[in-house]
Amino acid sequence: MNKNDKRTRTRRLFLRGAVAVGALSAARILTLPDTDTPTAPAGRHGAVQPHPAAPAPPARGALPAQAPDTYRLRPIAGEPSPWYPDAPPTHAEVAFTVPTDTREIALTFDDGPEPSFTPQVLRVLRSHDVRATFFVLGECAVAFPEQLHAIVGDGHIVANHSWTHPQFTTLAPGRVRSELGRTSDLIEKTLGSAPTLARAPYGDWDRASLRICNELGMSPVNWSIDSLDWTCPGADRIATNIMSEMKPGAIVLSHDGGGNRSQTVAALEWYLPRLLDEGYTPIRVEY
Numbered sequence: 001m002n003k004n005d006k007r008t009r010t011r012r013l014f015l016r017g018a019v020a021v022g023a024l025s026a027a028r029i030l031t032l033p034d035t036d037t038p039t040a041p042a043g044r045h046g047a048v049q050p051h052p053a054a055p056a057p058p059a060r061g062a063l064p065a066q067a068p069d070t071y072r073l074r075p076i077a078g079e080p081s082p083w084y085p086d087a088p089p090t091h092a093e094v095a096f097t098v099p100t101d102t103r104e105i106a107l108t109f110d111d112g113p114e115p116s117f118t119p120q121v122l123r124v125l126r127s128h129d130v131r132a133t134f135f136v137l138g139e140c141a142v143a144f145p146e147q148l149h150a151i152v153g154d155g156h157i158v159a160n161h162s163w164t165h166p167q168f169t170t171l172a173p174g175r176v177r178s179e180l181g182r183t184s185d186l187i188e189k190t191l192g193s194a195p196t197l198a199r200a201p202y203g204d205w206d207r208a209s210l211r212i213c214n215e216l217g218m219s220p221v222n223w224s225i226d227s228l229d230w231t232c233p234g235a236d237r238i239a240t241n242i243m244s245e246m247k248p249g250a251i252v253l254s255h256d257g258g259g260n261r262s263q264t265v266a267a268l269e270w271y272l273p274r275l276l277d278e279g280y281t282p283i284r285v286e287y
Contacts, residue, residue, distance in 0.1 A: 093210055094203075094220045095287060097249040105275070106251045106285045107132040108223060110161055110199065111258035113140055113147030118256045120265045122154055128272055132156050133285040135199040135221075138163035138183035140257055145190050152191055157284045159197035160184055160218060165258075168200045168209040176209045180216055197221050197285060219287040223253035227267070230255055235266035242271050246278075251285065 098106050107125075112118045113136055125132055134151050136158055141148055151158055162168075162179040171179070180198060188194040198218040200209060205220055213220050225245045229238045242252055254264050275282070 094205055094222050095251070095285070096222050096224045097251055098283065098285060100249045103248045103278075103280045104283050105246065105249065105280050107254065107272075107282050108135060108199075108221075108251060108285065109133075109254050109256040110135045111140070111165065112136055112256040113144045113151065114257035114261075115144055115147065117261035117265060118144075118147045119150065121256045121261075121268065122150060122156075124265065124268045124272060125156070126154055128276060130272065130276075130282045131284045132282065133159055133197065133221075134256065135159045135161035135197075136183070136187070137161050137165055137257065138179075138186050141183070141186055141190065148187070148190050155284075157197065157286070158187055158191060158195060159199065159221070159285070160187065160195045161199050162201055165201045167202055167204055169204050169206045171209075173208045173212060177212045177216075180212060180218070184216055184218070197287065221251065221285055221287070223251040225250050225252045227252060227254045227264070229261065229264040229267065230258065232260070232263055235263045235270065238263055238267035239271040242267070243274065246275065246280065248280075 098104060107130070109118075109121055109132060112134060118134075121132075131154075134156055136148065136151075148158055160180055160183045163183050164179065166175075166179060168176050168179075184194045194217065196218055197220075198213050198216075199221050200213075203222040205213075205222075210220055225242055227238050228241050233241075238254075254268070255261055256264070272282075
């Protein structure tokens, strides 16, 4: 065999090897697991996920650019968590309505206090001599303590909505206790008394978080009417969402923080006098 023949044979062997390696690499790529497949959300700071087989919670829809929102999940109203079907039901232990035999209802506002929109909500409520319940975030309350005093000064109730708005069902119990306990401590230090009510972010309670809530001296509260103001659908739609579902004992979910709440304020200005004209009496949530 001459030198040219040897070179030709060596080149052919090299090419065959390259083809084989390429085919093997392609096969490995095709059989790799899909790393984009959603998994159940992990808690912040390495918190333990209690239901690892559960699918990830659905993300909220995109919001208008002019009104960004910090939410990550759709809130739950009146139902056990659909994301963790094996978890024990908590519906019976959480208040979704206020007990009444009259036309009493409760207006609640989450995710404040906030220096722009909390005062606007307070102004509308004050103009109609109406009381409400504000579920505040610790990280906002520590930044704007004067708003806590303004809320209480107008006769409203300040309640606990955690410190940073995490999903409790993705956290280890110690983390849940820190979120609720730290917020309660701040409220007590600022106002002189600890809150007696708590609302889980997204309304998503489980047995552990309910137990911690009770151990900290608070009753859990959700809602029966979601105004959907967090989607920024327009003031007319927010008002319609509330008025169309209104009935005695309803607890209404709205927000004075967590984003641009100008639509919430405009809707409140429209529907509140109409609720009063229809004989509804807004009251504070007290359990």
